[in-house]
Amino acid sequence: MTSAAIALDAVSKHYETPAGLVRAVDEITLDVQAGSSLAITGSSGCGKSTLLGLIGGLEVPTAGHVTVGDQQISSLPEQERARLRRDELGFVFQADNLQPFLTALENIGLQLALKGSRNGYGRARELLDELGLEAHADKLPDQLSGGQRQRVAIARALVHRPRLILADEPTGSLDEDNSHAIVDLLLTAQRAAGGATLVVVTHDPAVAARLGRTVRLRDGRVEHA
């Protein structure tokens, strides 16, 4: 039996703007199998980042339902949604959003600190080693290259072993070599023991091609699945 890690049921996100109604996401229905990987592509403004935000519970749909695992994230109270995100989801964005005053190690460990784990840094160090960044553990983000910073951001997303990894243009500001390495890391995490589901928003066909399946959006709708 396969179970869906993500189920979107006629999900829409509409905004009222001075210029009229914007249908950022328009009645999307989509299942993503647990343990699989999916690319969401499309030109800029097609709604792909909004869709990822809806899956991760960063945004609430105007209509429809989003289910992650066995929980309908779109109708959870805010604090429950925050807990689900913190415990079970891992996020990576184009900008690394690292805390500039914290070292690489501290940035990775902070997710665990929030969960009240006093000794999260052991696991954080382990990940730094796996990512080949052990020599950089005590450096500030400013002292790292773009590719190194993004690897730290990925370690931060993985440190609590999430079952769903959501990445929004994770290679958007990197060159080809770094980009390839970042996708390697995401795929390794997806296939690691226990397995995770991976969803990547990308405008880069080379990145999309490496994932199990691609969904292309246009004007907030699925163009071809």
Place this chain on the structure above:
Amino acid sequence: MRAPALVRVQELSKTYREAGSEAQVLRGASFELARGETTSLIGVSGSGKTTLMSLLAGLMRPESGSISFDGRALGELDDAERARLRARRIGVVLQSGNLIPFLTAAENVELAIELGGGGKRPRARARQLLGEVGLAERADHEPRRMSGGEAQRVSVAMALANEPDLLLADEVTGQLDSTNADRVMEVIFGAWRDRGLTVLFVTHNAELAARAQRRLRLHDGEVVAA
């Protein structure tokens, strides 16, 4: 009589070197921040304001000169000691919020509390701090559901999380309209009044700069009275 200085900066120099070119942004900058005073710092872009803030926050080392904080020379601290000082006694707010996008406002503030050593009831304190910056209602919202001004107020709450002695604010209203900019500055001035903080803020805005008790200008790598 003036209170003794909390921060004493002496003859600070910093040069950026890149393949074949050199830019000396600070050349012997000296000044003091008096305890409990608000100080503004203006200067044209590229004049080294942000460099100076990074040095004060202990994020960067000067090539010469010294900074002392409450009588302790930053240059004599190792990385871990500097990090501890920053986490517990210095609050920093930057131009664009450094909020973690997948955490709520309350979680972001709670994180700042945890990083400073935790203390009692971090969750309740995070909410109390958000109330102080006028965002009690927004505690469970994610940064992307907030306006830029609200996100900046969350950043101020984070900077205040560990009861710092010094608040450094680097162009924190640079990307806001005047209404939102005013609210952010009100929150900073309010914290100064209520907590007896020492505040240094960098701004492009002359009107804002004039609201500080002491006004400095960074000019040709030196700090002078504005």
